[in-house]
Amino acid sequence: MKTLPLLERFDWSEFERVVILSPHLDDAALSCGGLLHALRDRVSTLVVSVSCATPRVLTSKGNSKISHRRGYVSSQTRRREDIAAMHSVDTDFVHLGFADGIYRRSPLTGKLIYLSARERWISPRIEDLAHSEELYLVLRRLCLNLGKILLLSPLGIGHHVDHQICAQVAVRLAAAGAILLFYEDFPYVADTRIGRGDQDSPLQALARLQRSPAGHYAVPVDVEEKLAVLRHYPSQIPALFGDDVGMRARILGHQHNNVPSEFYWRAKALETTPSKEK
Template identity: 60%
Template sequence: MTAASLLELIDFDAYERVVILSPHLDDAALSCGGLLHALQGVPTLVVTLCSGNPPPLLSADGTRRLPPRRGHVSPRIRRAEDIAAMHSIDAAFVHLSFPDAIYRRSLRTDKLIYRSARERWVAPHADDNAYVEELHQLLRRICLDLGPILLVSPLGIGDHVDHQITARVALRLAAAGASLLFYEDFPYVANPDSGRGGGDNPAAALARLQLEPGQRFFVPVDVEGKMRLLRHYVSQVPVLFGSDDGMREAIERAQYDGRPCEMFWRATAPGAARAPRSPARPVRKDS
């Protein structure tokens, strides 16, 4: 599907604010770093959902301790990285206190809902419903009380459960009045075998949400600028890319029309009438 220029076609002045939903403490920068740079001067809010500390556990002696999960960095460290990144581009941000999927526990059994790395790449578990509902209610207050907003949500490429939940809640917010735009999840979209594997792609992610493609948009990426932003996530770059060169290669691999770009989607329910187009930029007439 051909794409149109997001920055040329959407009139951002028609919105009270652009709200970018970030499942974790790097997703907005990873997938929307180019958009964030372009929107400097436009009222923009990045809301990170899973940025809270893991719920403490009681040891046998009654003391409280944080549950270790091998290979995962303390949320405190990751919050500091994200704060530095957001400050570097003058972006407003909110860190919600929900824990990452790897730390969430069932209200029925008190056991971890997603007990292994493999279980994070699945549909949301029924034991996560309470979290989903609480998240929905909180985001309604944050987003829908602002006036007209453009809500920017992950599409769920890679099939990470926290990305899927974010997309589903975003759809509910759109039904309540938000104008919704999906972003292609990076770096999963640049490496289709990452995440759950199996060559995931935008069409498959839309199908999981029971949506059909509407309109596709692109935002050109300044590779050096995006790399400067992502370098703030010191704990994540080696995990995601291996090295600085690996990060550059991944950013340059996500292309449209021969240049590095970030990609965004409008979508519709199957058989539904096309959603109204977002406000277009006014055409300036020569004097």
């Protein structure tokens, strides 16, 4: 499929705004930082970050206390980082009060749904259906009453459960009237060691959503501008890139026509072959 320039795909003045769904407090910048820069003088943008809550649990005495899991940065720190990043690209943003997948609990048992860090990289569990439904209802109210919008969603490359849930909800929002594009989850698409660790791809992610490609688009990235945005997330750089040198190399290595780029997909429902009567 031919890759086309996304910035020439739309008359951006027709949109009330472009809404980017960000499963966590860095995903929009990681995957769409170049696009956010490019749209600054074209159309209003809104980044909706989903997993921003400070996780709390009830003690045996009925009190509430903050829950911590080893290796994870506090949500307060991450919100501060994201606020600085969003201000740097002049975009509106909303921090929703949903818990990260590692902190979500079954509404029936109160137990953690995903017990270990490794379990972040699986299909969403049935105990998470209530979260998916609540997220859909919140995003439907937030996104579909804004006039004509372009909705950008992660594809779910890398199998992160929070990314997959966002993608599934975005498909439902498209059925309710949103114009939908998927973005490739960066850096998972550029480094298969991050995430579940297998050879996941955009086409595989589309297939999991029962979708097939209908268009492929690229946005050229100014490397220095994108690095400037991502440096607002110092708590995340070591786990994702190692250091600033590794981050630069990963951005430079993801190219279209020898130009560092971000990639986006338009999709359609898979065609089903009618069964033959015996």
